Amino acid sequence: xxxxxxxxxxxxxxxxxxxxxxxxxxxxxxxxxxxxxxxxxxxxxxxxxxxxxxxxxxxxxxxxxxxxxxxxxxxxxxxxxxxxxxxxxxxxxxxxxxxxxxxxxxxxxxxxxxxxxxxxxxxxxxxxxxxxxx
Amino acid sequence: xxxxxxxxxxxxxxxxxxxxxxxxxxxxxxxxxxxxxxxxxxxxxxxxxxxxxxxxxxxxxxxxxxxxxxxxxxxxxxxxxxxxxxxxxxxxxxxx
Numbered sequence: 001x002x003x004x005x006x007x008x009x010x011x012x013x014x015x016x017x018x019x020x021x022x023x024x025x026x027x028x029x030x031x032x033x034x035x036x037x038x039x040x041x042x043x044x045x046x047x048x049x050x051x052x053x054x055x056x057x058x059x060x061x062x063x064x065x066x067x068x069x070x071x072x073x074x075x076x077x078x079x080x081x082x083x084x085x086x087x088x089x090x091x092x093x094x095x096x097x098x099x100x101x102x103x104x105x106x107x108x109x110x111x112x113x114x115x116x117x118x119x120x121x122x123x124x125x126x127x128x129x130x131x132x133x134x
Numbered sequence: 135x136x137x138x139x140x141x142x143x144x145x146x147x148x149x150x151x152x153x154x155x156x157x158x159x160x161x162x163x164x165x166x167x168x169x170x171x172x173x174x175x176x177x178x179x180x181x182x183x184x185x186x187x188x189x190x191x192x193x194x195x196x197x198x199x200x201x202x203x204x205x206x207x208x209x210x211x212x213x214x215x216x217x218x219x220x221x222x223x224x225x226x227x228x229x230x
Contacts, residue, residue, distance in 0.1 A: 087143065088180055091151050095158045107152060111143060 050120040
């Protein structure tokens with residue numbers, strides 16, 4: 001399980017490099033692309049893991065952090081951006097989540113979190129890891 | 135190109151967010167009262183600059199990044215009693 005985000009990061013960076021360099025390097029991109037579907041499946045597998053309590057707690061934290069009214073619905077698949085959060089807000093949300101759950105989110109991971117579900121999945125994974133080492 | 139998922143952040147944007155995270159992390163180590171104070175100051179400063187500075191003004195952003203890193207180092211080393219000094223610095227910049 002722990003190996004998943006590492007490969008994910010590596011793939012994205014290699015994609016970025018490919019995108020920025022000349023067209024000559026477009027050939028290996030096909031290989032990289034074939035790596036994406038497998039990434040998606042792994043993400044779906046993880047998303048089944050997140051418990052509803054975690055998701056609800058994340059929703060609550062997001063709500064208070066963004067000072068949203070009680071009538072605003074925060075669903076697991078809500079994007080932070082569509083709730084009116086900018087990148088600074090996202091950093092704040094991740095920091096609050098870190099504190100609430102007593103975990104530490106790495107820089108690369110925190111930039112990949114865009115929805116409540118993604119946050120909840122990552123939290124579950126990190127909490128599990130923490131409990132395993134404790 | 136996989137851009138549909140998250141918004142792609144440029145290197146400099148990542149640096150700014152990383153600095154912001156650094157400030158928030160450091161603020162945690164201070165007393166609750168000072169922490170709230172630091173967080174509100176830092177958050178206001180970042181938001182103000184995000185609004186007022188053109189996103190292509192790299193020279194200015196890089197300068198602010200360097201300055202912010204120095205201020206963060208100061209905040210890390212000095213204890214929370216001396217927070218007022220970093221407070222003054224921030225209010226100084228507001229006059230510019």
